[in-house]
Amino acid sequence: MAVRSIAEAAPPTPWSRNLAEPTIDPSAFLHSFSNIIGDVRIGANVIVAPGTSIRADEGTPFYIGENTNIQDGVVIHGLEKGRVIGDDQQEYSVWVGENSCLTHMALIHGPCYVGDGCFIGFRSTVFNARVGAGCIVMMHALIQDVEIPPGKYVPSGAVITNQQQADRLPDVQAEDKEFAHHVVGINQALRAGYLCAADSKCIRTIRDELTKSYTSKGVNGFERSSEVYSSSLGAETVEQVRYLLEQGYKIGTEHVDQRRFRTGSWTSCKPIEARSLGEAIAALEGCLADHSGEYVRLFGIDPKGRRRVLETIIQRPDGVVQAPTSFKAPAASYSSNGSYNGNGSSNGSSSRLSSETVDQIRQLLAGGYRIGTEHVDERRFRTGSWQSCKPIEATSAGEVVAALEDCMDNHQGEYVRLIGIDPKAKRRVLESIIQRPNGPVAASGSNKSASTTATSFASTTATATSTKLSSEAVEQLQQLLAGGFKISAEHVDQRRFRTGSWASCGQIQASSLQQAIAALEGYLAEYQGEYVRLIGIDPKAKRRVLELIIQRP
Numbered sequence: 001m002a003v004r005s006i007a008e009a010a011p012p013t014p015w016s017r018n019l020a021e022p023t024i025d026p027s028a029f030l031h032s033f034s035n036i037i038g039d040v041r042i043g044a045n046v047i048v049a050p051g052t053s054i055r056a057d058e059g060t061p062f063y064i065g066e067n068t069n070i071q072d073g074v075v076i077h078g079l080e081k082g083r084v085i086g087d088d089q090q091e092y093s094v095w096v097g098e099n100s101c102l103t104h105m106a107l108i109h110g111p112c113y114v115g116d117g118c119f120i121g122f123r124s125t126v127f128n129a130r131v132g133a134g135c136i137v138m139m140h141a142l143i144q145d146v147e148i149p150p151g152k153y154v155p156s157g158a159v160i161t162n163q164q165q166a167d168r169l170p171d172v173q174a175e176d177k178e179f180a181h182h183v184v185g186i187n188q189a190l191r192a193g194y195l196c197a198a199d200s201k202c203i204r205t206i207r208d209e210l211t212k213s214y215t216s217k218g219v220n221g222f223e224r225s226s227e228v229y230s231s232s233l234g235a236e237t238v239e240q241v242r243y244l245l246e247q248g249y250k251i252g253t254e255h256v257d258q259r260r261f262r263t264g265s266w267t268s269c270k271p272i273e274a275r276s277l278g279e280a281i282a283a284l285e286g287c288l289a290d291h292s293g294e295y296v297r298l299f300g301i302d303p304k305g306r307r308r309v310l311e312t313i314i315q316r317p318d319g320v321v322q323a324p325t326s327f328k329a330p331a332a333s334y335s336s337n338g339s340y341n342g343n344g345s346s347n348g349s350s351s352r353l354s355s356e357t358v359d360q361i362r363q364l365l366a367g368g369y370r371i372g373t374e375h376v377d378e379r380r381f382r383t384g385s386w387q388s389c390k391p392i393e394a395t396s397a398g399e400v401v402a403a404l405e406d407c408m409d410n411h412q413g414e415y416v417r418l419i420g421i422d423p424k425a426k427r428r429v430l431e432s433i434i435q436r437p438n439g440p441v442a443a444s445g446s447n448k449s450a451s452t453t454a455t456s457f458a459s460t461t462a463t464a465t466s467t468k469l470s471s472e473a474v475e476q477l478q479q480l481l482a483g484g485f486k487i488s489a490e491h492v493d494q495r496r497f498r499t500g501s502w503a504s505c506g507q508i509q510a511s512s513l514q515q516a517i518a519a520l521e522g523y524l525a526e527y528q529g530e531y532v533r534l535i536g537i538d539p540k541a542k543r544r545v546l547e548l549i550i551q552r553p
Contacts (some may be wrong), residue, residue, distance in 0.1 A: 002545045008037055009038070010038030010039065010060065011032055011037075011192060013057070020039035020061070021040050021066070022038070022039070023041040024042045025044040025066070027045050028044065028047070029044075029048065030048040032050075032052060037057050038057050038062075039061035040056050040061070040196075043064060044066040046066065046067070046070070046071045046191075047069045047190060048195070049074075051072075052073065052075075054070070054074075055075075058079060059078020059111065061091065061092050062076060062094040065097045065099070069100075069187035070182065071101070071103045072104050072105070074102045074108070075535075076102075076108045077094075077109050078093030078096055078111065079110060079111065082128065083110075084111050084130065086111040091380060092110075093111060095414070096114045097116035097133065099116055100329050101118070101119045101120065101180060101187070101408060102120050103122050104123070105122055106121070106122065106123065106124050106126075109126070109291055111128055112127065112128065112129060114126065114131045117134045117152065119136045120170055121136075121140070121141065125141070125142050127143070127145075129143045132148055132151065133151070134150050135153070136180055137178075141159070141160070142412065143161075146163050147150070148166050149166070151477045153171065153172045153366060157500020157502065170367060170543075171365040173395075174395065177309075178309055183298070185310070188243055189240070194240075199237075213288055228470070237312070241284070244310065245274070251298070252272060252298075252299050253268070253269040253284060253287045253297065254266035254268050254297050255287065255294045255296045255297050258295075261295050264398075269287035270286070273283075296315035297312060305413050352408065352433060355547060358397065358401065359547070361401065362397050363546070363547065365396075365400070367543070370421040372419040373412040373417065373418060374416070375407065375414045375416045375420060376414060378414070389407035389410070389416070404434065411435075415436055418433075418434050429479075429545050431476070432476060433471075433475065468521045468525075473550045475546060477513065480536040484506065484539070487516055487537070489519075490504055490505060490532070491523065491530050491532045492530060493531075505523045505532070520534065520550065530553060531551060532549070532550055532551040535547045
């Protein structure tokens with residue numbers, strides 16, 4: 001297969017007559033369905049996927065740093081006027097640093113600077129802006145006319161168009177860094193695979209290996225260079241191990257049985273002191289054999305930062321897990337509406353907690369809040385005599401979810417609620433019931449009868465009832481008012497819901513719970529057939545502390 005991108009000189013224009021051509025490092029991979037035009041400087045080990053357009057025909061020049069991946073459908077262009085200063089102190093229309101990820105359908109429009117180690121999510125737009133090193137921009141976001149400080153997290157659907165908004169963004173969390181780092185590793189494996197596929201000698205070697213393997217004992221995975229073969233690890237897992245070793249990371253493994261898997265009580269396997277890929281694979285296979293019938297996971301360790309950079313489950317009790325052939329972040333997953341769910345030991349989702357609850361956990365962790373749980377039986381529920389569950393000392397959403405589910409297991413038939421705590425102000429910012437005596441609470445916005453809603457809430461307050469809001473929504477509304485937070489609401493139709501393009505209903509000026517409920521019910525009636533969500537805002541920190549969907553179509 002011949003792989004050749006269309007790389008050509010810039011067209012002669014009144015503002016550019018030098019017919020500049022792209023400068024491309026030989027180790028980069030540019031797909032034949034990509035277009036590279038003009039003075040574009042592409043560094044080592046870059047991958048440019050199909051459908052990408054990089055046009056330095058108006059704004060020029062462009063710089064793409066080494067190990068960066070530019071995924072399908074990305075457009076990079078620049079205006080004739082306006083420049084940014086690159087890390088080499090030269091002027092550029094567009095600068096993209098090293099080890100960055102521009103994901104599917106993103107638009108990077110100059111003048112624009114994207115620093116080292118950044119992640120720009122699907123269909124997000126960055127225009128006339130600077131995005132500092134280590135930032136993570138999630139899906140469908142707009143960043144324009146601002147400078148994002150290094151290490152900041154931009155949530156899906158965010159519109160950041162003034163500096164005050166940019167300065168209030170939360171910091172990137174550890175699992176977010178692992179997520180972005182994992183994307184680089186996956187795409188480096190893809191780059192090597194594409195280059196091999198274009199090399200008749202390389203691809204012939206692999207085909208010969210396949211032929212030999214199928215005629216002998218069969219193949220579950222293969223290494224592209226034939227220096228390492230594994231009968232129990234997938235080819236993608238082998239590539240992940242290779243990448244970790246090449247980056248100078250240490251490799252470790254852990255195992256856990258099915259009973260302890262839910263609590264995240266992993267135990268280390270024998271330390272891996274491998275100096276070559278073959279030794280590392282052999283050590284991994286030894287751990288798999290010693291702990292068959294259990295979960296086994298692989299992780300990388302940054303010896304300088306003393307932190308984990310990757311966690312991937314490579315075996316489950318029912319057999320070996322083949323690494324995904326397409327990208328899947330080990331520390332995050334995406335729900336159908338594009339929201340981000342953090343993850344600890346597995347995929348970050350929960351079969352028992354609603355997606356809104358998992359989103360609340362993610363927001364609390366991102367805001368630096370602590371998380372706790374409380375339980376109470378039906379008799380004491382009326383008096384509010386809640387008791388604390390085991391303290392949660394977790395820093396990832398996956399670990400918090402496991403702890404919450406453990407509390408729910410230990411107190412079946414009781415009420416259980418999630419607590420958000422501001423460690424500085426030493427006060428609660430959220431109380432949300434996640435289990436009732438008849439089982440886990442359904443996601444907010446699920447169909448419930450009006451009588452059930454009113455009855456369930458009557459036990460906690462007789463002063464305010466609602467025939468349209470769930471009891472959980474009323475309770476959280478009460479907590480926001482008690483905490484001195486401002487309240488507002490947003491709405492969006494079904495078509496725009498997937499892109500996160502919410503519109504404000506307006507701020508609610510309420511001095512009592514009854515007034516706030518009345519205002520929200522007015523919005524529900526006004527926007528029937530649309531999504532409506534309740535917003536809680538901390539007026540001091542000028543940031544949101546709650547986003548809760550209270551109506552669905």
